Amino acid sequence: MTGQVRDDAARPSAEIKGRGKMGHVTSADGTRIAYSRVGSGPPLIIVDGALCHRAFGPAGQLAEALAPHFTVHTYDRRGRGDSGDTGPYDVAREVEDIAALIGEAGGRAHLFGMSSGGTLVAEAVHRGVPVDRFAVYESPMIVDGTRAPMRADFPARVERAVAEGRRGDAVKLFMDYVGTPKIVTAVMRVTPPWKKLTAVAHTLPNDLAVVGEFQRGTPPPVDRWAGAKAPGLVIAGGKSPDYLRNAQAALARALPDAELKVLDGQTHMVKARVTAPVLVEFFTR
Structure with a gap:
Protein backbone atom coordinates (compact mmCIF):
# COMPACT_ATOMS: atom_id res chain seq x y z
CA MET A 1 0.00 0.00 0.00
CA THR A 2 1.15 3.49 -0.70
CA GLY A 3 0.89 6.64 1.33
CA GLN A 4 1.13 9.67 -0.94
CA VAL A 5 0.69 11.07 -4.43
CA ARG A 6 3.82 9.81 -6.18
CA ASP A 7 3.48 6.21 -5.06
CA ASP A 8 5.72 3.46 -6.40
CA ALA A 9 2.90 1.73 -8.27
CA ALA A 10 1.56 4.83 -9.98
CA ARG A 11 5.01 5.75 -11.30
CA PRO A 12 6.79 2.55 -12.30
CA SER A 13 10.45 2.12 -12.94
CA ALA A 14 11.58 0.62 -16.21
CA GLU A 15 10.60 -3.01 -16.58
CA ILE A 16 13.28 -5.39 -15.49
CA LYS A 17 15.77 -5.84 -18.32
CA GLY A 18 17.62 -8.85 -16.96
CA ARG A 19 15.75 -10.86 -14.36
CA GLY A 20 18.64 -13.24 -13.74
CA LYS A 21 17.61 -16.71 -12.71
CA MET A 22 13.86 -17.18 -12.68
CA GLY A 23 11.94 -19.95 -11.00
CA HIS A 24 9.04 -20.91 -8.75
CA VAL A 25 8.72 -22.03 -5.16
CA THR A 26 5.69 -23.81 -3.76
CA SER A 27 4.15 -22.23 -0.69
CA ALA A 28 2.63 -24.23 2.17
CA ASP A 29 -0.87 -24.15 0.65
CA GLY A 30 0.39 -25.32 -2.76
CA THR A 31 0.48 -21.89 -4.43
CA ARG A 32 3.34 -21.44 -6.90
CA ILE A 33 5.24 -18.21 -6.30
CA ALA A 34 7.38 -16.84 -9.14
CA TYR A 35 10.72 -15.27 -8.30
CA SER A 36 13.87 -13.87 -9.89
CA ARG A 37 17.38 -14.02 -8.47
CA VAL A 38 20.35 -11.78 -9.32
CA GLY A 39 23.72 -11.02 -7.77
CA SER A 40 25.90 -12.85 -5.30
CA GLY A 41 26.42 -12.76 -1.56
CA PRO A 42 24.05 -13.13 1.41
CA PRO A 43 20.42 -13.68 0.35
CA LEU A 44 18.08 -10.69 0.42
CA ILE A 45 14.38 -10.83 -0.43
CA ILE A 46 12.49 -7.71 -1.58
CA VAL A 47 8.75 -7.51 -0.83
CA ASP A 48 6.65 -5.14 -2.97
CA GLY A 49 3.86 -2.83 -1.94
CA ALA A 50 0.38 -2.55 -3.45
CA LEU A 51 -0.04 -3.02 -7.21
CA CYS A 52 3.66 -3.72 -7.80
CA HIS A 53 5.41 -6.88 -8.93
CA ARG A 54 8.71 -7.90 -10.52
CA ALA A 55 8.07 -6.14 -13.84
CA PHE A 56 6.31 -3.06 -12.46
CA GLY A 57 7.57 -0.88 -9.66
CA PRO A 58 10.87 -0.14 -7.93
CA ALA A 59 12.02 -3.69 -7.14
CA GLY A 60 13.87 -4.26 -10.42
CA GLN A 61 16.12 -1.22 -10.20
CA LEU A 62 16.66 -1.81 -6.51
CA ALA A 63 17.70 -5.41 -7.15
CA GLU A 64 20.23 -4.26 -9.75
CA ALA A 65 21.69 -1.72 -7.31
CA LEU A 66 21.98 -4.34 -4.54
CA ALA A 67 23.21 -7.23 -6.69
CA PRO A 68 26.94 -6.47 -6.20
CA HIS A 69 26.47 -7.07 -2.47
CA PHE A 70 23.67 -9.65 -2.13
CA THR A 71 21.91 -12.49 -3.87
CA VAL A 72 18.70 -10.53 -4.40
CA HIS A 73 15.36 -12.27 -4.73
CA THR A 74 12.39 -10.36 -6.13
CA TYR A 75 9.06 -12.11 -6.48
CA ASP A 76 5.46 -11.68 -7.54
CA ARG A 77 3.25 -11.64 -4.48
CA ARG A 78 0.41 -14.13 -4.80
CA GLY A 79 -2.17 -13.16 -7.38
CA ARG A 80 0.27 -10.91 -9.26
CA GLY A 81 2.44 -11.37 -12.32
CA ASP A 82 3.44 -15.01 -12.80
CA SER A 83 2.48 -16.21 -9.32
CA GLY A 84 -0.57 -18.27 -8.60
CA ASP A 85 -3.31 -17.58 -6.10
CA THR A 86 -5.30 -19.71 -3.70
CA GLY A 87 -8.30 -18.37 -1.82
CA PRO A 88 -9.53 -17.32 0.55
CA TYR A 89 -6.90 -14.71 1.31
CA ASP A 90 -5.15 -14.69 4.67
CA VAL A 91 -2.10 -12.67 5.71
CA ALA A 92 -0.65 -15.89 7.08
CA ARG A 93 -0.49 -17.30 3.54
CA GLU A 94 1.71 -14.40 2.43
CA VAL A 95 3.98 -15.03 5.39
CA GLU A 96 4.23 -18.64 4.23
CA ASP A 97 5.17 -17.41 0.75
CA ILE A 98 8.07 -15.47 2.26
CA ALA A 99 9.07 -18.53 4.29
CA ALA A 100 9.11 -20.63 1.10
CA LEU A 101 11.36 -18.08 -0.60
CA ILE A 102 13.71 -18.06 2.39
CA GLY A 103 13.86 -21.84 2.14
CA GLU A 104 14.82 -21.58 -1.53
CA ALA A 105 17.46 -18.98 -0.62
CA GLY A 106 19.17 -21.36 1.80
CA GLY A 107 17.20 -21.20 5.03
CA ARG A 108 17.91 -17.66 6.23
CA ALA A 109 17.80 -14.26 4.53
CA HIS A 110 17.58 -10.52 4.96
CA LEU A 111 14.16 -9.00 4.17
CA PHE A 112 13.31 -5.58 2.78
CA GLY A 113 9.71 -4.47 2.33
CA MET A 114 8.26 -1.32 0.78
CA SER A 115 5.00 0.29 1.89
CA SER A 116 2.44 -2.47 2.60
CA GLY A 117 5.24 -4.91 1.77
CA GLY A 118 7.10 -3.41 4.71
CA THR A 119 4.13 -4.08 6.97
CA LEU A 120 4.12 -7.65 5.67
CA VAL A 121 7.84 -8.01 6.40
CA ALA A 122 7.35 -6.88 10.00
CA GLU A 123 4.53 -9.39 10.34
CA ALA A 124 6.61 -12.20 8.85
CA VAL A 125 9.50 -11.54 11.24
CA HIS A 126 7.04 -11.33 14.14
CA ARG A 127 5.66 -14.73 13.14
CA GLY A 128 9.09 -16.30 13.18
CA VAL A 129 10.42 -16.60 9.64
CA PRO A 130 14.20 -17.12 9.84
CA VAL A 131 15.82 -13.77 9.08
CA ASP A 132 19.15 -12.20 9.91
CA ARG A 133 18.10 -8.55 9.53
CA PHE A 134 15.08 -6.79 8.07
CA ALA A 135 14.22 -3.31 6.83
CA VAL A 136 10.92 -1.52 6.25
CA TYR A 137 10.36 1.49 3.98
CA GLU A 138 7.37 3.54 5.13
CA SER A 139 4.79 1.11 6.40
CA PRO A 140 1.53 2.99 5.65
CA MET A 141 0.16 3.35 9.15
CA ILE A 142 -1.96 6.15 10.61
CA VAL A 143 -1.09 6.40 14.29
CA ASP A 144 -2.28 9.88 15.28
CA GLY A 145 -4.51 12.78 14.23
CA THR A 146 -2.25 14.06 11.43
CA ARG A 147 -4.41 12.21 8.91
CA ALA A 148 -7.97 10.93 8.99
CA PRO A 149 -8.18 7.18 9.60
CA MET A 150 -9.42 4.75 6.99
CA ARG A 151 -13.20 4.68 6.78
CA ALA A 152 -14.64 1.42 8.03
CA ASP A 153 -16.44 0.74 4.75
CA LEU A 208 -5.88 -3.60 2.81
CA ALA A 209 -6.05 -6.77 4.92
CA VAL A 210 -2.33 -6.43 5.67
CA VAL A 211 -2.47 -2.77 6.75
CA GLY A 212 -6.09 -2.24 7.84
CA GLU A 213 -5.54 -2.66 11.57
CA PHE A 214 -2.87 0.05 11.47
CA GLN A 215 -4.99 2.68 9.69
CA ARG A 216 -7.20 3.63 12.65
CA GLY A 217 -5.47 6.77 13.88
CA THR A 218 -4.11 5.21 17.06
CA PRO A 219 -0.67 3.75 17.83
CA PRO A 220 -0.32 -0.04 17.59
CA PRO A 221 -0.12 -1.96 20.86
CA VAL A 222 3.38 -1.87 22.31
CA ASP A 223 3.67 -5.66 22.05
CA ARG A 224 2.15 -5.96 18.55
CA TRP A 225 5.44 -7.15 17.02
CA ALA A 226 6.95 -8.68 20.15
CA GLY A 227 8.15 -11.69 18.18
CA ALA A 228 10.19 -9.63 15.70
CA LYS A 229 13.45 -9.96 17.59
CA ALA A 230 15.87 -9.66 14.66
CA PRO A 231 17.67 -6.34 14.13
CA GLY A 232 15.45 -4.02 12.12
CA LEU A 233 15.67 -0.74 10.25
CA VAL A 234 12.64 1.48 9.68
CA ILE A 235 13.08 4.06 6.91
CA ALA A 236 11.07 7.27 6.49
CA GLY A 237 11.25 9.88 3.76
CA GLY A 238 12.11 13.35 5.03
CA LYS A 239 9.64 14.93 2.59
CA SER A 240 6.83 12.46 3.29
CA PRO A 241 3.69 13.67 5.08
CA ASP A 242 3.77 14.02 8.85
CA TYR A 243 1.49 11.04 9.35
CA LEU A 244 3.90 8.71 7.52
CA ARG A 245 6.99 9.97 9.33
CA ASN A 246 5.19 9.75 12.68
CA ALA A 247 4.09 6.22 11.83
CA GLN A 248 7.65 5.08 11.13
CA ALA A 249 8.80 6.49 14.45
CA ALA A 250 6.00 4.56 16.17
CA LEU A 251 6.90 1.36 14.32
CA ALA A 252 10.58 1.68 15.23
CA ARG A 253 9.62 2.10 18.89
CA ALA A 254 7.27 -0.89 18.81
CA LEU A 255 9.74 -3.31 17.22
CA PRO A 256 11.97 -4.99 19.82
CA ASP A 257 15.31 -4.23 18.14
CA ALA A 258 14.88 -1.55 15.49
CA GLU A 259 16.26 1.85 14.61
CA LEU A 260 14.76 4.72 12.62
CA LYS A 261 16.45 6.27 9.58
CA VAL A 262 15.04 9.42 7.92
CA LEU A 263 16.21 9.99 4.35
CA ASP A 264 16.43 13.71 3.69
CA GLY A 265 14.58 14.85 0.59
CA GLN A 266 12.89 11.49 -0.03
CA THR A 267 9.21 10.64 -0.34
CA HIS A 268 7.17 7.44 -0.33
CA MET A 269 8.57 6.64 -3.79
CA VAL A 270 11.58 4.37 -3.31
CA LYS A 271 14.62 5.52 -5.28
CA ALA A 272 17.27 2.85 -5.71
CA ARG A 273 20.23 5.23 -5.85
CA VAL A 274 19.32 6.66 -2.42
CA THR A 275 17.90 3.61 -0.68
CA ALA A 276 20.38 0.94 -1.79
CA PRO A 277 23.42 2.40 0.04
CA VAL A 278 21.40 2.62 3.26
CA LEU A 279 20.40 -1.03 2.95
CA VAL A 280 23.95 -2.13 2.13
CA GLU A 281 25.28 -0.39 5.23
CA PHE A 282 22.63 -1.88 7.49
CA PHE A 283 22.65 -5.42 6.14
CA THR A 284 26.45 -5.71 6.11
CA ARG A 285 27.09 -4.55 9.66
Whole structure:
Protein backbone atom coordinates (compact mmCIF):
# COMPACT_ATOMS: atom_id res chain seq x y z
CA MET A 1 0.00 0.00 0.00
CA THR A 2 1.15 3.49 -0.70
CA GLY A 3 0.89 6.64 1.33
CA GLN A 4 1.13 9.67 -0.94
CA VAL A 5 0.69 11.07 -4.43
CA ARG A 6 3.82 9.81 -6.18
CA ASP A 7 3.48 6.21 -5.06
CA ASP A 8 5.72 3.46 -6.40
CA ALA A 9 2.90 1.73 -8.27
CA ALA A 10 1.56 4.83 -9.98
CA ARG A 11 5.01 5.75 -11.30
CA PRO A 12 6.79 2.55 -12.30
CA SER A 13 10.45 2.12 -12.94
CA ALA A 14 11.58 0.62 -16.21
CA GLU A 15 10.60 -3.01 -16.58
CA ILE A 16 13.28 -5.39 -15.49
CA LYS A 17 15.77 -5.84 -18.32
CA GLY A 18 17.62 -8.85 -16.96
CA ARG A 19 15.75 -10.86 -14.36
CA GLY A 20 18.64 -13.24 -13.74
CA LYS A 21 17.61 -16.71 -12.71
CA MET A 22 13.86 -17.18 -12.68
CA GLY A 23 11.94 -19.95 -11.00
CA HIS A 24 9.04 -20.91 -8.75
CA VAL A 25 8.72 -22.03 -5.16
CA THR A 26 5.69 -23.81 -3.76
CA SER A 27 4.15 -22.23 -0.69
CA ALA A 28 2.63 -24.23 2.17
CA ASP A 29 -0.87 -24.15 0.65
CA GLY A 30 0.39 -25.32 -2.76
CA THR A 31 0.48 -21.89 -4.43
CA ARG A 32 3.34 -21.44 -6.90
CA ILE A 33 5.24 -18.21 -6.30
CA ALA A 34 7.38 -16.84 -9.14
CA TYR A 35 10.72 -15.27 -8.30
CA SER A 36 13.87 -13.87 -9.89
CA ARG A 37 17.38 -14.02 -8.47
CA VAL A 38 20.35 -11.78 -9.32
CA GLY A 39 23.72 -11.02 -7.77
CA SER A 40 25.90 -12.85 -5.30
CA GLY A 41 26.42 -12.76 -1.56
CA PRO A 42 24.05 -13.13 1.41
CA PRO A 43 20.42 -13.68 0.35
CA LEU A 44 18.08 -10.69 0.42
CA ILE A 45 14.38 -10.83 -0.43
CA ILE A 46 12.49 -7.71 -1.58
CA VAL A 47 8.75 -7.51 -0.83
CA ASP A 48 6.65 -5.14 -2.97
CA GLY A 49 3.86 -2.83 -1.94
CA ALA A 50 0.38 -2.55 -3.45
CA LEU A 51 -0.04 -3.02 -7.21
CA CYS A 52 3.66 -3.72 -7.80
CA HIS A 53 5.41 -6.88 -8.93
CA ARG A 54 8.71 -7.90 -10.52
CA ALA A 55 8.07 -6.14 -13.84
CA PHE A 56 6.31 -3.06 -12.46
CA GLY A 57 7.57 -0.88 -9.66
CA PRO A 58 10.87 -0.14 -7.93
CA ALA A 59 12.02 -3.69 -7.14
CA GLY A 60 13.87 -4.26 -10.42
CA GLN A 61 16.12 -1.22 -10.20
CA LEU A 62 16.66 -1.81 -6.51
CA ALA A 63 17.70 -5.41 -7.15
CA GLU A 64 20.23 -4.26 -9.75
CA ALA A 65 21.69 -1.72 -7.31
CA LEU A 66 21.98 -4.34 -4.54
CA ALA A 67 23.21 -7.23 -6.69
CA PRO A 68 26.94 -6.47 -6.20
CA HIS A 69 26.47 -7.07 -2.47
CA PHE A 70 23.67 -9.65 -2.13
CA THR A 71 21.91 -12.49 -3.87
CA VAL A 72 18.70 -10.53 -4.40
CA HIS A 73 15.36 -12.27 -4.73
CA THR A 74 12.39 -10.36 -6.13
CA TYR A 75 9.06 -12.11 -6.48
CA ASP A 76 5.46 -11.68 -7.54
CA ARG A 77 3.25 -11.64 -4.48
CA ARG A 78 0.41 -14.13 -4.80
CA GLY A 79 -2.17 -13.16 -7.38
CA ARG A 80 0.27 -10.91 -9.26
CA GLY A 81 2.44 -11.37 -12.32
CA ASP A 82 3.44 -15.01 -12.80
CA SER A 83 2.48 -16.21 -9.32
CA GLY A 84 -0.57 -18.27 -8.60
CA ASP A 85 -3.31 -17.58 -6.10
CA THR A 86 -5.30 -19.71 -3.70
CA GLY A 87 -8.30 -18.37 -1.82
CA PRO A 88 -9.53 -17.32 0.55
CA TYR A 89 -6.90 -14.71 1.31
CA ASP A 90 -5.15 -14.69 4.67
CA VAL A 91 -2.10 -12.67 5.71
CA ALA A 92 -0.65 -15.89 7.08
CA ARG A 93 -0.49 -17.30 3.54
CA GLU A 94 1.71 -14.40 2.43
CA VAL A 95 3.98 -15.03 5.39
CA GLU A 96 4.23 -18.64 4.23
CA ASP A 97 5.17 -17.41 0.75
CA ILE A 98 8.07 -15.47 2.26
CA ALA A 99 9.07 -18.53 4.29
CA ALA A 100 9.11 -20.63 1.10
CA LEU A 101 11.36 -18.08 -0.60
CA ILE A 102 13.71 -18.06 2.39
CA GLY A 103 13.86 -21.84 2.14
CA GLU A 104 14.82 -21.58 -1.53
CA ALA A 105 17.46 -18.98 -0.62
CA GLY A 106 19.17 -21.36 1.80
CA GLY A 107 17.20 -21.20 5.03
CA ARG A 108 17.91 -17.66 6.23
CA ALA A 109 17.80 -14.26 4.53
CA HIS A 110 17.58 -10.52 4.96
CA LEU A 111 14.16 -9.00 4.17
CA PHE A 112 13.31 -5.58 2.78
CA GLY A 113 9.71 -4.47 2.33
CA MET A 114 8.26 -1.32 0.78
CA SER A 115 5.00 0.29 1.89
CA SER A 116 2.44 -2.47 2.60
CA GLY A 117 5.24 -4.91 1.77
CA GLY A 118 7.10 -3.41 4.71
CA THR A 119 4.13 -4.08 6.97
CA LEU A 120 4.12 -7.65 5.67
CA VAL A 121 7.84 -8.01 6.40
CA ALA A 122 7.35 -6.88 10.00
CA GLU A 123 4.53 -9.39 10.34
CA ALA A 124 6.61 -12.20 8.85
CA VAL A 125 9.50 -11.54 11.24
CA HIS A 126 7.04 -11.33 14.14
CA ARG A 127 5.66 -14.73 13.14
CA GLY A 128 9.09 -16.30 13.18
CA VAL A 129 10.42 -16.60 9.64
CA PRO A 130 14.20 -17.12 9.84
CA VAL A 131 15.82 -13.77 9.08
CA ASP A 132 19.15 -12.20 9.91
CA ARG A 133 18.10 -8.55 9.53
CA PHE A 134 15.08 -6.79 8.07
CA ALA A 135 14.22 -3.31 6.83
CA VAL A 136 10.92 -1.52 6.25
CA TYR A 137 10.36 1.49 3.98
CA GLU A 138 7.37 3.54 5.13
CA SER A 139 4.79 1.11 6.40
CA PRO A 140 1.53 2.99 5.65
CA MET A 141 0.16 3.35 9.15
CA ILE A 142 -1.96 6.15 10.61
CA VAL A 143 -1.09 6.40 14.29
CA ASP A 144 -2.28 9.88 15.28
CA GLY A 145 -4.51 12.78 14.23
CA THR A 146 -2.25 14.06 11.43
CA ARG A 147 -4.41 12.21 8.91
CA ALA A 148 -7.97 10.93 8.99
CA PRO A 149 -8.18 7.18 9.60
CA MET A 150 -9.42 4.75 6.99
CA ARG A 151 -13.20 4.68 6.78
CA ALA A 152 -14.64 1.42 8.03
CA ASP A 153 -16.44 0.74 4.75
CA PHE A 154 -13.46 1.43 2.48
CA PRO A 155 -12.11 -2.16 2.17
CA ALA A 156 -15.63 -3.40 1.36
CA ARG A 157 -16.03 -0.75 -1.35
CA VAL A 158 -12.77 -1.80 -3.00
CA GLU A 159 -13.66 -5.48 -2.71
CA ARG A 160 -17.08 -4.86 -4.21
CA ALA A 161 -15.57 -3.04 -7.19
CA VAL A 162 -13.22 -5.98 -7.77
CA ALA A 163 -16.00 -8.55 -7.41
CA GLU A 164 -18.12 -6.69 -9.96
CA GLY A 165 -15.29 -6.57 -12.47
CA ARG A 166 -14.77 -2.81 -12.08
CA ARG A 167 -11.00 -3.01 -11.72
CA GLY A 168 -10.46 0.56 -12.89
CA ASP A 169 -12.85 1.79 -10.22
CA ALA A 170 -10.99 -0.22 -7.59
CA VAL A 171 -7.69 1.38 -8.59
CA LYS A 172 -9.30 4.84 -8.61
CA LEU A 173 -10.70 4.30 -5.12
CA PHE A 174 -7.24 3.35 -3.95
CA MET A 175 -5.58 6.30 -5.68
CA ASP A 176 -8.09 8.69 -4.14
CA TYR A 177 -7.48 7.21 -0.71
CA VAL A 178 -3.69 7.57 -0.85
CA GLY A 179 -4.00 11.16 -2.04
CA THR A 180 -3.34 11.06 -5.77
CA PRO A 181 -4.81 14.22 -7.37
CA LYS A 182 -7.89 13.43 -9.43
CA ILE A 183 -6.36 15.03 -12.52
CA VAL A 184 -3.36 12.69 -12.26
CA THR A 185 -5.61 9.65 -11.97
CA ALA A 186 -7.70 10.85 -14.93
CA VAL A 187 -4.60 11.21 -17.11
CA MET A 188 -3.24 7.84 -16.00
CA ARG A 189 -6.42 6.09 -17.15
CA VAL A 190 -5.45 6.76 -20.78
CA THR A 191 -1.79 5.76 -20.44
CA PRO A 192 -0.17 2.28 -20.78
CA PRO A 193 0.66 1.92 -17.05
CA TRP A 194 -3.06 1.89 -16.24
CA LYS A 195 -3.39 -1.59 -17.76
CA LYS A 196 -0.63 -2.81 -15.48
CA LEU A 197 -2.40 -1.36 -12.45
CA THR A 198 -5.79 -2.82 -13.33
CA ALA A 199 -4.20 -6.20 -14.07
CA VAL A 200 -3.43 -6.60 -10.35
CA ALA A 201 -6.33 -4.55 -8.94
CA HIS A 202 -7.90 -7.73 -7.59
CA THR A 203 -5.06 -7.92 -5.05
CA LEU A 204 -5.84 -4.54 -3.47
CA PRO A 205 -8.10 -6.15 -0.83
CA ASN A 206 -5.09 -8.26 0.18
CA ASP A 207 -3.00 -5.17 0.91
CA LEU A 208 -5.88 -3.60 2.81
CA ALA A 209 -6.05 -6.77 4.92
CA VAL A 210 -2.33 -6.43 5.67
CA VAL A 211 -2.47 -2.77 6.75
CA GLY A 212 -6.09 -2.24 7.84
CA GLU A 213 -5.54 -2.66 11.57
CA PHE A 214 -2.87 0.05 11.47
CA GLN A 215 -4.99 2.68 9.69
CA ARG A 216 -7.20 3.63 12.65
CA GLY A 217 -5.47 6.77 13.88
CA THR A 218 -4.11 5.21 17.06
CA PRO A 219 -0.67 3.75 17.83
CA PRO A 220 -0.32 -0.04 17.59
CA PRO A 221 -0.12 -1.96 20.86
CA VAL A 222 3.38 -1.87 22.31
CA ASP A 223 3.67 -5.66 22.05
CA ARG A 224 2.15 -5.96 18.55
CA TRP A 225 5.44 -7.15 17.02
CA ALA A 226 6.95 -8.68 20.15
CA GLY A 227 8.15 -11.69 18.18
CA ALA A 228 10.19 -9.63 15.70
CA LYS A 229 13.45 -9.96 17.59
CA ALA A 230 15.87 -9.66 14.66
CA PRO A 231 17.67 -6.34 14.13
CA GLY A 232 15.45 -4.02 12.12
CA LEU A 233 15.67 -0.74 10.25
CA VAL A 234 12.64 1.48 9.68
CA ILE A 235 13.08 4.06 6.91
CA ALA A 236 11.07 7.27 6.49
CA GLY A 237 11.25 9.88 3.76
CA GLY A 238 12.11 13.35 5.03
CA LYS A 239 9.64 14.93 2.59
CA SER A 240 6.83 12.46 3.29
CA PRO A 241 3.69 13.67 5.08
CA ASP A 242 3.77 14.02 8.85
CA TYR A 243 1.49 11.04 9.35
CA LEU A 244 3.90 8.71 7.52
CA ARG A 245 6.99 9.97 9.33
CA ASN A 246 5.19 9.75 12.68
CA ALA A 247 4.09 6.22 11.83
CA GLN A 248 7.65 5.08 11.13
CA ALA A 249 8.80 6.49 14.45
CA ALA A 250 6.00 4.56 16.17
CA LEU A 251 6.90 1.36 14.32
CA ALA A 252 10.58 1.68 15.23
CA ARG A 253 9.62 2.10 18.89
CA ALA A 254 7.27 -0.89 18.81
CA LEU A 255 9.74 -3.31 17.22
CA PRO A 256 11.97 -4.99 19.82
CA ASP A 257 15.31 -4.23 18.14
CA ALA A 258 14.88 -1.55 15.49
CA GLU A 259 16.26 1.85 14.61
CA LEU A 260 14.76 4.72 12.62
CA LYS A 261 16.45 6.27 9.58
CA VAL A 262 15.04 9.42 7.92
CA LEU A 263 16.21 9.99 4.35
CA ASP A 264 16.43 13.71 3.69
CA GLY A 265 14.58 14.85 0.59
CA GLN A 266 12.89 11.49 -0.03
CA THR A 267 9.21 10.64 -0.34
CA HIS A 268 7.17 7.44 -0.33
CA MET A 269 8.57 6.64 -3.79
CA VAL A 270 11.58 4.37 -3.31
CA LYS A 271 14.62 5.52 -5.28
CA ALA A 272 17.27 2.85 -5.71
CA ARG A 273 20.23 5.23 -5.85
CA VAL A 274 19.32 6.66 -2.42
CA THR A 275 17.90 3.61 -0.68
CA ALA A 276 20.38 0.94 -1.79
CA PRO A 277 23.42 2.40 0.04
CA VAL A 278 21.40 2.62 3.26
CA LEU A 279 20.40 -1.03 2.95
CA VAL A 280 23.95 -2.13 2.13
CA GLU A 281 25.28 -0.39 5.23
CA PHE A 282 22.63 -1.88 7.49
CA PHE A 283 22.65 -5.42 6.14
CA THR A 284 26.45 -5.71 6.11
CA ARG A 285 27.09 -4.55 9.66
